[in-house]
Amino acid sequence: MSPASPIPRIGVYICHCGMNIAPRVDVEAVAQFARSLDHVVIARDYKFMCSNPGQEFITHDIREQRLNRVVVASCSPRMHEPTFRKACEKAGINPYYFQMANIREQVSWVTFDGQLATAKARDQVAAAVARVSFHTPLYSREVPVTKSVLVIGGGIAGMQAAITAAEAGYDVHVVEREPSIGGHMAKFDKTFPSLDCAACIMTPKMVDVGQHEKIRLHTCSEIASVEGFVGNFRIGIRHRARYVDAAACTGCGLCAEACPVVVSNRFDEGLSRRKAIYRSFPQAVPITFCIDKKDRAPCVGACPAGINVQGYVQLIGQGKYREALSLILEKLPLPGVLGRVCPHPCETVCRRAEVDQPIAICDLKRFVADQVDLESLPAPEIAERAEKVAVIGSGPAGLTVAHDLRLKGYQVTLFEAQDRLGGMLRVGIPDYRLPQGILDREIGRILRLGVEARTGVRLGPDVTLHGLKAQGFAAVFLGIGAHASLKLGIPGEENATGVVDAVRFLREVNSGGQPPVGARVAVIGGGNVAVDAARAARRLGARRVTLVYRRSAAEMPAYPEEIKGAEEEGVEFVYMAAPLRIQSQNGAACGLTCLRTQLGAADESGRRRPVPVAGSDFTIDCDTVIPAIGQRIDRSWAENEPALAWSASQLIAADARTLQTSLPFVFAGGDAVSGPATVIAAVAAGHRAAESMHRFLQELALTSAAEGPLAARPKEDQPHWLDIPPDTAPAPRQHGGVLEPGRRLSSFAEAALGLAEAQARAEASRCLNCGACCECQECVRACEVKAVNHAMTDTVEQVEVGAVVVATGFKAFDPTPLAQYGYGIFPEIYTSLEFERLNNATGPTSGKILMKDGRTPRRVAIVHCVGSRDARHRKYCSRVCCMYSMKFAHLVREKTGAEVWEFYIDIRSPGKLYEEFYNRVQEEGVHLVRGKVAEVTDIPERPEDAGRLTVVAENTLTRRTLRLPVDMVVLSVALEPAAGAEDLGKLLGLQRDRDGWFNELHVKLAPVKTATSGIFLAGCCQGPKDIPDTVAQASAAAGEAVALLAKGTVRTRAEISVIDPDLCSGCRSCLDVCPYSAIRFDEGRAVAVVNEALCQGCGSCAATCPSSSASVKHFTDRQLMEELEAILL
C-alpha cells in the first residue's frame, strides 16, 4: 500500500551531539545511507541539531526543498522532540510530520563497538524514515483552566507554596490532615544555621495562611478522590469530624480541663500526655480544639444495653459520681441492681487483662449507684404525648420499656401480677444479693417520672391484650418473664411434702414468707437459681445443704462469685450426679436417689452431655428437695389469645430486630421471648422494644433503629483502640469486702459490701481508655459557647482546582529495629524529634534538657546516621542530620554545660553559613569523633558508672576503640517518606522512587514538576532537604503552578486514543482498563467513545480492544509495522 498523499519528501538530519554520538557512530556514513532511502530528498549531518543553526537547517530545507516530512537522528525524544516539532511548525508543516530516531541513549551510549553502533544507527534511521511516511497531521486543542491551586500538606513547604500562589491572586485550598498546620517545623526549637527559633519565624506564615482572604484552610482533612486532568481537577476533600465547631470555638481550653481521659501526646512524640480533647500546641492554626476518638472501647461494645462503660469509669475516677450515675442512667434505669447481679460481659473483654486483670466494672457501677442519692438528681423535662401504652410485667424488660417510653412523653401504665413491682428481681433474687431497698429506690425513680402502676393484675383473668386495646392502649409490651419451673419428671416428684421447685421457693422467701425448710436440703441444678436456693436454705436454718449437679464443676453456669459464696457458707457440691427418684416415707420426702454420670459428646449448648452410668445409684439423705433445673413461661392465658404466635421452643414469637409479635400492636421481650437469660439482656430488649413501639406509634418504619447520633462512627474490620503503653505498671484489681461467712448465715443481709471510695478511685484509674474520648460529655458541659458536638460526622467536599502542589513532607525513621542502639530498651535514648521536643518551650520539660528522672545530664552522646547511609535500611544520606546534630550539641552546651560527644561518619555542611556553624560548634568544645557507633549498652565500664549508658565506637582517626559512659544518647534518625504517601501517590497517579520519595520530572532541570501535568512537588516529599531549600522549592512549585494557569488555557495532547464506531462491538473492555476514566459508553449507539480532554494516550484501550477499533493516534498499527519492517528486513 502506498503512503498517504501527497508523496512524502523527507529530510533526514544526523546529529553528532558533540562528542556523544559522533566518535562512536560514523555519522557521515549514516547520512550517506539515508540518502539512499525511498522518498528522502536531503540528508545532512551536523554537530548540534538542537542549536539555532541546526534548527535553521530544518526550516531552510523545508522551504527550499519543499519537504513535508522531517527525521532527526539524535538524542531521546524526551529531550528534544518538542524542540524539533516546534521548528517544523514554525516552518509551516504540521509538527506531527516529524519523527525522531534515538541514536544516542539507544546506540552510542550503550554500544561499544563502532561498527555495530553505526549499523544500529542505520537501522534506527531506516525505521524512522519508513514510519514518517505514514504519519498524519494531528492537532491539539486549548481548554480553559480553573484558576485555583490545591496544596496538599500544611507544613512549611505547603504554607510557603500557598502564600506565593495566593499573592499571585489565585484561590488556594490547603489540605492538612493534622488538626493544625505547621508540620514538623512546629515541633522544633532553634533551627540551623542561624539559631532562630522555629516558632518565631514560622508563626507569621501560619497566621498568614490562616487569615489570607484567598486561602481556604482545611485541617483534619485528607484527599478522598482525584479526578480530571491538568487545569481541570476535581478533588474530593474529606473533612474528618473534629467534634468541635470551628466557628464557635475560642480556644479557651476549659474543655480540656474537664476531660477525664489522658492519652499519650503524639505531638510531643509520646514524651508527655494530653487529654482526649486537645489542641496540638499553643500557637496552633486554627486555634480550634479537636477530639481524639478511636473505635468505641470493647467494654462499650460488649454491653448489651450499650452503656457508656468507659465514660462512667472515667468519671468515677475523677470523683464525679453524680455525672457518672447520670451517664449510666441514660442507658440503664437500674444501676444499683445491675451493679450487684450483672454477669459483666464488659469485664470479659476489658483490655486491662493484657496487663494484669480486667477493671472491676460491675463493682464500680454498684459503688456509684450507692454513692448518689437518686432523688437528688434533677427530674428530666418530659414533653407529653397523648398515646397510652400498657406494659405487662414489671421485671427489668418492662421497667426499661416503661422508663424509655415515659421519657418520650407517652402515658405509661405498668401492670404486674405480683403485689409488688420488680419481676424476677423482686421474687427471684434473694436479698443477700439484691436488697429490697435498692429495688424500691430505683423503681421509685421510674414511677416518679409519671408511670402509673397497677399490681395484683394478671394477664388472662384480669386483663387481655384486646381488652387493653379497647381501653385505649395504643401499644402493649409483654415482659412477663419465665416464672414457671421445668419439672424433673422423676418418680416421687409429685405428691410428697418437702418437694418445692426453686422458683416458687425463692418467691416465698423474697415475699417475706418462711417456706418450710428441713434440716437437710438437696438442691438440684447448676445455675444461679440453684445456688440462690441453696444459700437461701442455709440462711433459713438448714443444717446441711447439698447441691447436686449432673455435670462437672467446670461446666456449672452459675456465676463464680456465687459458687464461691456458697462454698464459704457451707453448701456441699456433688458433681456428676443425676437425680433418679425421690424417696418418701409417709408422704414426706426423705431421700434423693441419684445416678453417677459421665460426660459424653457435646450437646447443642456446646457442653458435654451427661450420660448416666447404670448401676451406680446412691442416695442422699434429705427432707427437702428443691429442683432448680430451668424455668419456662406461664402459658395459662395463651389459649385466650389465639392470634398471638409462639415459637417452637414455647416462647413468645417476636421479630428479632423489632420485637414485634404476630399482633402488630403487641411487642415482647426479655425471658418471655429469649428464654431465661440475664437481666442486662432484658434491659437491652426493653430499649429495643421501646424504640420499635415509639416508631409504631408514630407510624414510622420499624427498621432496626439506629442507636442515635453517637453511633454514626464508621465500623472497621479491625477495631482501632489506643495502644496500651508498654510501660504500664501492673496494679492489682480492687476487691470489695464481703461479710464474714459466719455472720452471713444469720440473716439475709447483703453479703458483698462493695468497694470503698479510695478503692473505687484506684480501680477506675487502671482503665486504659481504649476508645480515647469516652463520650462522657464533660467537655460539652464545660464549654461556655456550646462548641462541642459529639454528633459530627466526616463530610466530603468537592472542589475544582487547576493545579496541585504536593507538600506532604516526611516522617522520622523508627530506630527500634537497630537493637544495638537500645531505643525503646533503655530510657535515656531519644530520637532527634523527641530531643527537639525536650528543647522546645512548649514541650514536656518546658525547654529544659532533663532526663526522665529530672536530673540534668552531665554527658550527652549524639549518634549520626541512624538508619541513613545504611545498606539494610536507608541507603541515602538524609542531608539535614549533620546540621541538626551540631545544633543539638550547641543547645546542650548552652543550656546545661554538659560534655557533648558527636559520633559521625562524615560531616556534611554544604549550605550557606553551614561550615561556619560547624566551626563554631567545634570552638564550643564539642567532641567530634569520626566513627559509627557500634552499640549503646547498659553494661558499666567501671562500677561507678552503673546506671549510665556506655557508647562503644571506634575513633577511626586515632584507631582506638572508645567506650564512653554517658547519661543521654540522641539518635539522629533518617528522614523517610511520610505515612500515606503511597496511597496519595496512587490517587494522584504519581510515581515514587525506590526509596518512596515522589518522582520529579527531571532531577536537575525540573525538580518541582512531575510526569503528570499540573501536579507539582514541594519540600521533603520529593527528597530530604533543609528548610532553606524547602522554602525555595515551595515558592518554585507555586510559581510553576501559576505559570501553568496564568494564560487561562492549556493545550491538550494530540496523541490520544480514537475508537472507530463502525468497528466497535460494544464489549466495554476498554472502559475497565482506562486509568484516566476517559472512555464513556454511548448507550444510544452502543459504542465506546473517548473523551479527548481526559485521554492521556497511554494505549491500554488499544492493546485491550479485541476488534482493533481502538487505536492511538500517531501510534497506529500501520506506522508501527512499517517501523519494525525497516529494522527487520
Add this chain to the structure above:
Amino acid sequence: MPKKVLTYGFFPGCAYATAAGYRESVDAVNRRLGIDLVELADWNCCGATSAFSLNQDDALILTGRLFALAEAQGHAQIVTVCNACYTTLRKAAQMLEQGSPDLARVNAGLAREGLRLGRLLPVRHYLEILYADVPAEAWSAARPEYIGRIKVAAYYGCQLTRPWADLDHAERPALLDRFFRRLGFQAVEHSARTICCGASHALPYEKECRPMLRRIVEEARRRGAHLISTLCPLCQFNLDSLQTPPDAPPIPVPYFSQLAGLALGIPPQRLGFGKLLIPAESAIAKVV
C-alpha cells in the same frame, strides 16, 4: 519418656569430646529423652572461622564433605553442638546452593572419594532439638524442687544468631532464656547475651581477651546470676578458664545440656560436672 525415638545426623565437631562435661551431659539427656544423635562416620573438622578466612576454596571442600557424608549416610538433618560449627556449616550451605560455581568444584574434589554433594541438609543446633522437638511437658516430670531457686545468665555467644537472625533476634535473643525457664530455672535479664568471648583468639591474645570476658562475667554477677550457661564449647572454655576474680568468687559455667540434665533429675556426676574448671556443685549447693 517419649516412646518414639528422635533420630538425627550428628556432627560433634573437634571440641566436643574434650569439652568439660558436654558429651556426658548430652548423652545422658539423650538417653532419658529417647533422642538418638547418630554420629557421622568419618567426619572431618569443619574448619570454623579460621579455614574460611585463610582459604575459602579448601574450606568449602571441608564443609561440603560433611554434607555429602550426611546425605550418603541417609540422614535428614545435621545437628551440631557448637556455634562455630553451626555457623560455618550454614555459611557453606549458602555458598554451595544449586547452581553455584563452587558446588561444581567441590563435587569434583569429593568425587575422588566417591562422595557427592547433592542436597544441602538443614543444619540445626542441639538447642533447637531440645526446645522445639521435645515436648515442653517432658521437662517437668522429674524436676528437683531446688531448680527454681537457681538464677542462670544465658550466654549465647555471637555465632548462633548472627548473621542469620532467623533462629532468634540477632542482638537480643531469648530462645535459651525461654529454654531455661521451661526447665524451671530463673533466667536473669542481662545485656551480655551475645557479646564476644574472644573465641579462638583467647589463648594467643589472652591479655586483650580477659577484659572482654570479665565484662560478660561481671554483667552476670551484677544481675545476680549464680551460674552462666552457654551452648558452645569455645565460649564455655573461655569463660571457664579465663575468669580473673580480683575480689569476687568466680561464677561457674556449666553447659546448657548439663542444666537440662539437672532438670531431668539426673545426678550431676553423670553429667560431667566434675570436669568443670570452676566447680559448679558447691555454688549450687550454696544457693539451695
